[in-house]
Amino acid sequence: MNLTNNVKQLLFKRIVKLKTRMILILGVMVLIQTGLVGGFALTYLSQALDEQMAQKAMHVANTISDIPSVQRAVTERDSNFLHPLSLKLAEKNGARYVVIADHLGIRLAHPDIDAIGLSMLDDEPDERPLTFPGGKGYAYTAQGSLGTSMRARAPIISPDTDEVIGVVSVGYLTDRIASVVNRYRQTLALVIILGFLVSAVMAIAFADYVKRAIFGLEPDQIGRLYQERNATLESVREGIIAINGDGRITTCNQTALATLGLPTSQDLIGLPVQEVLPDSNILEVLATGEPHYDQHVWMQGKQLIVNRIPLTNGGQITGVVSSFRRKDELDRVSQQLDRVQQYADSLRSQAHEYSNKLHTIAGLIQIGATEQALTFIGQENQSHQALIQLLVEAVPDPILAGCLLGKYNRARELGLSLTVDESSHMAELPDDLSREQLVAIIGNLLDNALEATLRHHGTGGEVRLSMTDLGNDLIFEMDDDGPGITPEDQLRIFEKGVTSKKGAGHGIGLYLVRKQLDELNGQIIVEPGDHGGSRFIVFIPKIPPVKKQV
Structure with missing residues (x-):
C-alpha cells in the first residue's frame, strides 16, 4: 500500500509541473473565495430584499387602513366600494393583491371576486389569528391562494370607538425576489469564471518568474539539490x-x-x-x-x-x-614531501661521514689505541649532551626546547652547527602565549638561517641563537653565516612570495613570521651579523593580545 502511494506521489510530481500546480492552487483559491463571498452576498441580498418588501407592504397596509373612506366602507360592509378600490390600490403600489376584511376576517375586497365573503384564514394552514398587540400591524411570509407572498396586515381602527373593525392585508409575491437573486447569481457565475481566468493568467506569469528565479527547476528538484548541498557541506x-x-x-x-x-x-x-x-x-x-x-x-x-x-x-x-x-593540516603533507628529498640527501652525506668515523674508530681499536677510540666517541656525543643540559636548565618549556633540539639535529643533518648562547634564559613563558605560534616563528627563522648558511657557506657553517626573557618582552637573536641582506631587500623580505631561492613554493616562511608577530603585537629587526651574514632580532610581548577570528 505504501509503495503504491509513493509511486502515485512520484508520478504526480513528474506529471504536474510547477506552473500547473500554481494554476490549480490559485484557481481553486479564487473559486473558493468568490464562492464564499458570492454566497454570503446572495444570502444577504435575499434577506435585504425580504426586509425591504416587508417594510413596503407594511407601509401600504398602514396607509390604506388610515383612509377614512375605507374605514367607513368597512363599517358599512360596502364591498361594492372596497373591491374596485383594492384593485386600484394594488395596481398603483405594485402589490400582488390588497385584501380588506372585517374584524372576523371575512373578506370585503379581494382580487378574486368569488373569494369575497369567505374567511381570509381559510388560505393559511397555521390559521394565524387576527390579533394586533398594541394596535400595530405585522408582516410575514405565507402560502396563500395566489402563491407564496410577503404579507403585511394592518388593523382598521374605528375613529369613533378606537376598536379594530377590520384588517387590511397587502401581499407581494416572493417570486420577484427569486428572479432578482437569480439575476445576481448569473452575474456572480460570470465573475467567478472571469476570476478563474485572471488567476490562471497571473499564475502563469508568476510561475514563469519563479522558474526564472530558480533556474527552471521544479520544487522536488530543488529539494534534492538542497539535500545534496547539505550532504556536500558536511x-x-x-x-x-x-x-x-x-x-x-x-x-x-x-x-x-x-x-x-x-x-x-x-x-x-x-x-x-x-x-x-x-x-x-x-x-x-x-x-x-x-x-x-x-x-x-x-x-x-x-x-x-x-x-x-x-x-x-x-x-x-x-x-x-x-x-x-x-x-598545519595543509603544511603537514607539504612539509613531508619537501623534506623527503632533503632527508635523502642528508642521509647520504651522513652515511658517508659516519662511515669514515667508524673506519677511524675501527682502526684505533685494531692498533690497540682503545683510550683514543673512547675519547673520539665521547667528542661526538659531547656537543649533543651539552645542548640537552643547556635546554633543561635554560628552557623549561618542553615545546620550545623540543623545537630547538629538532633544529639542532636538522643542522647536523645538513652538515651545519646550531650554537645556543650559554647565557640564554627562557623560563618566563606566559601560559596564555600560543606555543604553536612561538615555535612557528622561531622554527621558520632558524630554517631560513640554516638554508641561507648552507647555500652561501656550505657545510661547516654555523647559526647562533641567543634568548632572554628579561623585561616585558621575550627576545630571540639569530645570527647566520649567510650572504646577508641588503637594506633594500630588508624592506621586502617579509612580503608574500619574495625570496632569493629558486623554484616554486618559497617566499612564505618570513611572510608567516610577520603575520604571526602582528597577531602577537611583536616586532622583528633585521641587521647585518657579526660574521658577514644576517641577524634577526625578535621581540614578543609577554602579554599577547586577543586573537582575531575568521
Whole structure:
C-alpha cells in the first residue's frame, strides 16, 4: 500500500509541473473565495430584499387602513366600494393583491371576486389569528391562494370607538425576489469564471518568474539539490560559513563549528555573524566586494588559511562565503614531501661521514689505541649532551626546547652547527602565549638561517641563537653565516612570495613570521651579523593580545 502511494506521489510530481500546480492552487483559491463571498452576498441580498418588501407592504397596509373612506366602507360592509378600490390600490403600489376584511376576517375586497365573503384564514394552514398587540400591524411570509407572498396586515381602527373593525392585508409575491437573486447569481457565475481566468493568467506569469528565479527547476528538484548541498557541506573537511546581505549566517557546517571551537549542537543560522565572530573580516568583503584568498589568520592558538568570496546577483552583493582550514593540516603533507628529498640527501652525506668515523674508530681499536677510540666517541656525543643540559636548565618549556633540539639535529643533518648562547634564559613563558605560534616563528627563522648558511657557506657553517626573557618582552637573536641582506631587500623580505631561492613554493616562511608577530603585537629587526651574514632580532610581548577570528 505504501509503495503504491509513493509511486502515485512520484508520478504526480513528474506529471504536474510547477506552473500547473500554481494554476490549480490559485484557481481553486479564487473559486473558493468568490464562492464564499458570492454566497454570503446572495444570502444577504435575499434577506435585504425580504426586509425591504416587508417594510413596503407594511407601509401600504398602514396607509390604506388610515383612509377614512375605507374605514367607513368597512363599517358599512360596502364591498361594492372596497373591491374596485383594492384593485386600484394594488395596481398603483405594485402589490400582488390588497385584501380588506372585517374584524372576523371575512373578506370585503379581494382580487378574486368569488373569494369575497369567505374567511381570509381559510388560505393559511397555521390559521394565524387576527390579533394586533398594541394596535400595530405585522408582516410575514405565507402560502396563500395566489402563491407564496410577503404579507403585511394592518388593523382598521374605528375613529369613533378606537376598536379594530377590520384588517387590511397587502401581499407581494416572493417570486420577484427569486428572479432578482437569480439575476445576481448569473452575474456572480460570470465573475467567478472571469476570476478563474485572471488567476490562471497571473499564475502563469508568476510561475514563469519563479522558474526564472530558480533556474527552471521544479520544487522536488530543488529539494534534492538542497539535500545534496547539505550532504556536500558536511562531507568536506573545510569549515564553511556563509552570510547574507544583512550579515546574518545562512550556512554553517559541522567542520566550521569544530574548527572554531564552538559547540557542535549550537544553531548559528540566522544569527548576526558579528555576534558569533566579533573580529571577523567577512563583513569587509560584504562591504567592498573584494575577495580574500589564502589569508593566514590566527584564532584560539590555531593558524587557519581563509578564503572569502562575495556572492553577487545582478551586480549587487548578496552575501559572502568563507571557507577555512587549519594550516598545519595543509603544511603537514607539504612539509613531508619537501623534506623527503632533503632527508635523502642528508642521509647520504651522513652515511658517508659516519662511515669514515667508524673506519677511524675501527682502526684505533685494531692498533690497540682503545683510550683514543673512547675519547673520539665521547667528542661526538659531547656537543649533543651539552645542548640537552643547556635546554633543561635554560628552557623549561618542553615545546620550545623540543623545537630547538629538532633544529639542532636538522643542522647536523645538513652538515651545519646550531650554537645556543650559554647565557640564554627562557623560563618566563606566559601560559596564555600560543606555543604553536612561538615555535612557528622561531622554527621558520632558524630554517631560513640554516638554508641561507648552507647555500652561501656550505657545510661547516654555523647559526647562533641567543634568548632572554628579561623585561616585558621575550627576545630571540639569530645570527647566520649567510650572504646577508641588503637594506633594500630588508624592506621586502617579509612580503608574500619574495625570496632569493629558486623554484616554486618559497617566499612564505618570513611572510608567516610577520603575520604571526602582528597577531602577537611583536616586532622583528633585521641587521647585518657579526660574521658577514644576517641577524634577526625578535621581540614578543609577554602579554599577547586577543586573537582575531575568521
